[in-house]
Amino acid sequence: MTKLTILSIVTASVLLATGCSDETKKAAADTAKATSQTVAAAANDVKVSAKQVVDAAKEKASAVGDAVAQKASEAKEAAADAVESAKEAVAPKEQSTESAASSAVDGKAVFAKCVACHGQNGKQKALGKSNIIAGQSADEVVEKLKAYKAGTRNVSGMGMTMKAQVSALSDAELEAVAGYISTL
Numbered sequence: 001m002t003k004l005t006i007l008s009i010v011t012a013s014v015l016l017a018t019g020c021s022d023e024t025k026k027a028a029a030d031t032a033k034a035t036s037q038t039v040a041a042a043a044n045d046v047k048v049s050a051k052q053v054v055d056a057a058k059e060k061a062s063a064v065g066d067a068v069a070q071k072a073s074e075a076k077e078a079a080a081d082a083v084e085s086a087k088e089a090v091a092p093k094e095q096s097t098e099s100a101a102s103s104a105v106d107g108k109a110v111f112a113k114c115v116a117c118h119g120q121n122g123k124q125k126a127l128g129k130s131n132i133i134a135g136q137s138a139d140e141v142v143e144k145l146k147a148y149k150a151g152t153r154n155v156s157g158m159g160m161t162m163k164a165q166v167s168a169l170s171d172a173e174l175e176a177v178a179g180y181i182s183t184l
């Protein structure tokens, strides 16, 4: 009986030991699992915070980029404004130069070229052929002079002679001389 008792004690302790060892294994496995979860969680945390840093950096970079783009477009607008106001400053000067030029054209001075054929007072038939120009209205004379300049007027076969007289004259000069003729 003693032998049997010892045997059962041994068996029991073996069983116990085996059970213990299973539990230990399980505990070890659990610990390992928990540890690896903790490590994974920690790694994840590192990942997340790294991602946050990267995102923050990206945001910063794009904010800086936006600011630069904004500044660039502001500069562009300012430059465009400057060009526009420079244009405006120049434009009135151009206009006043133009009107000064046309009012400065002396009809009497231009008529000096015409005197040889039309006479001092415009009462002479040019080359014995033309109509008398004195007494005609300024509008009428301008219209005829522009037609000679364009080569479309030829009353007595001398249209080319008159074209040669007026082709070098500007509209302002034609208007000025017509205005003078209308006073003769």
Ligand code: HEC
Binding pocket: 110, 111, 113, 114, 115, 116, 117, 118, 126, 127, 129, 130, 131, 132, 133, 141, 144, 145, 153, 154, 155, 156, 157, 158, 159, 161, 162, 165, 166, 177
């Ligand atoms: C070389 C001579 C000559 C000179 C210089 C001359 N003309 Fe004439 N002009 C003529 C002749 C010729 C005609 C007729 C042309 C035709 O056959 O249509 C004429 C016609 C005209 C007419 C049209 C008259 C009408 O009622 O039919 C006008 C206006 C005129 N001349 C103005 C001028 C003016 C202004 C100038 C100076 C810028 C000028 N002429 C210089 C010879 C001249």
